Amino acid sequence: MVDVAHVAGVALSTVSRVVNADPTVGPDMIRRVENAIATLQYEPDERARQLRRGLSGTLGAAVRDVGSPFIGAAEKAARDAKMMLMWSSTNDDARLESEVVISLCRQRVDGLIVEPTGDQSSYLGRQIAKGLPVVAIDRPLAGVDADAVVSDNVGGITAAFDHLVASGHRRIFYLGDHERLFTGRQRADAFRECLSSIGGDPATAVYAGEVTAERIRAALDNALRRRPRPTALITGNDGTTIETLRHLGPEVAGLAIVAFDDLEFADIIRPPLTVIAQDHQAMGRAAVELLISRIRDPHLPTRRVTIPVRLIERGAVNRPSRRRQPATRA
């Protein structure tokens, strides 16, 4: 910038004014400076401006995975708000999450979106206490009072359940994520609630745990060995759905199935997969909006936004065959 000032034969501050489109600079000055900028191929240093200004104009995100589905929407929303989004993945590892958050804080992001691992990073709590605007996405932050954007997990599970019941199913089981995770817990609980309401016994129909091929296979095998045999299944997240399809094939061993969260290939497999689709776009957008509003006004009360989910009926959820099917003598 000094070079530009020198070449243009003006003061440093004038160059700065031109770069920042200050309306008080004269038109000839503007041209002289812009020429100098062009000849020097000058590019302002964003870090220096941020340092001086005290604001970074940057939002940070610590998400579970690079492919986290809200990121696309969040990036777009940030862009629309003229903020940059910097993000890193945590692989659902508390240590890594801590590292990522620290790194982002040292970059002095103006606010942080975090998809929290189950285990609470105490570091994050401290930053929030120090005034860092934070919004949790997908799962709320345990033990800390922070904004959050979550899916309507209960509504989704209930819709899936009702759909199966409406098709005549009674012997339904649930296979999903570990209840250590908020979403896993909420969905499993919602299922229990549903099952109880029709007189079923949740104790033998909820399989929650790690999403690994081995565990899911074992759970499926166990569930299918029960007599009377279950006729329907609700899977609690995409990883579970995929492993289930891998193990049982797209026909799911004759079970009716509703999967939590949509899959790219849900309409390709035969039979097509009926799903509860989360609105990732809306989640990402909402997270950025919440974050920006909190940056503007840190004293806002804590908000929790629940994003609706949608039942997408694809394959017919086949009726159970022949026999009677109450889960218990209801």
Next chain:
Amino acid sequence: MVDVAHVAGVALSTVSRVVNADPTVGPDMIRRVENAIATLQYEPDERARQLRRGLSGTLGAAVRDVGSPFIGAAEKAARDAKMMLMWSSTNDDARLESEVVISLCRQRVDGLIVEPTGDQSSYLGRQIAKGLPVVAIDRPLAGVDADAVVSDNVGGITAAFDHLVASGHRRIFYLGDHERLFTGRQRADAFRECLSSIGGDPATAVYAGEVTAERIRAALDNALRRRPRPTALITGNDGTTIETLRHLGPEVAGLAIVAFDDLEFADIIRPPLTVIAQDHQAMGRAAVELLISRIRDPHLPTRRVTIPVRLIERGAVNRPSRRRQPATRA
């Protein structure tokens, strides 16, 4: 940091030394400073250090899409090299690419990974000329001499083709991306080469163009109307594969199919999908390695790394039924 110095009762530079683990500081100093840091919850400002040091320790990436498959590997590789990775998506839009690259340059990233849109951003060329280390990923940079990491597209198509031929197919067609894109062009060309080698006529067997549902459907319908009817198909990228499966169903209307690039559900659908899998991990890793080595030594000659691909045989590629099948009277 001044605050820390004040609380610890030492000089600013001593705090800096402690923060940077300078070995010349005495042990009691270290403790005093660390205590002050802890009580003040001090967090160094990364931007200020970068500004002063002249290096950002950050790599930038401008990729097509948030879900770009190399990003995960690139992030990990960067992390291993103790560098941060900042990235944004370009949606294959030249304007957006330009914006993203400019933004990254203003952040003074030490180097840039870019998955170039077809249209050349002149801005990027200027930056490279000015000495910005850049490596292109997936597709080389048109008209600019820069490092690149690409898949072995020719080898992949050839493997797919040979596999089909070995199963008795002769009437094979190719459906893929627009030839404006490097990968689309290379794959289509490779297919032409293959087809010619068995005496087939590429003119009627290559369908390259935009990856939209409409175009792909039309291309499939046209291809399948030809007599003698084709017996096999090679799809040129995942988007094309998905639209093809959507249109024709997982049985692909009786065609044998080999798809370029693996799909998460390739082993789930029936019949399972045989694919040419790209090694996205290796690509991301290689890009970061190339970039870092070029940052270290800007005078390195330009390198192009080709990452091998792998044929994953899943479903049997059914033999064509009954009749004879030469593409022409070879």
Next chain:
DNA sequence: ATGAAAGCGCTAACAT
């Protein structure tokens, strides 16, 4: 309307 100068938070000489 423009220039001079202070300072954002830090590192790296240079002193002692």
Next chain:
DNA sequence: ATGTTAGCGCTTTCAT
């Protein structure tokens, strides 16, 4: 082994 001081590239008073 520790302190003093001069910037890194910019914005922003405060003068003029």
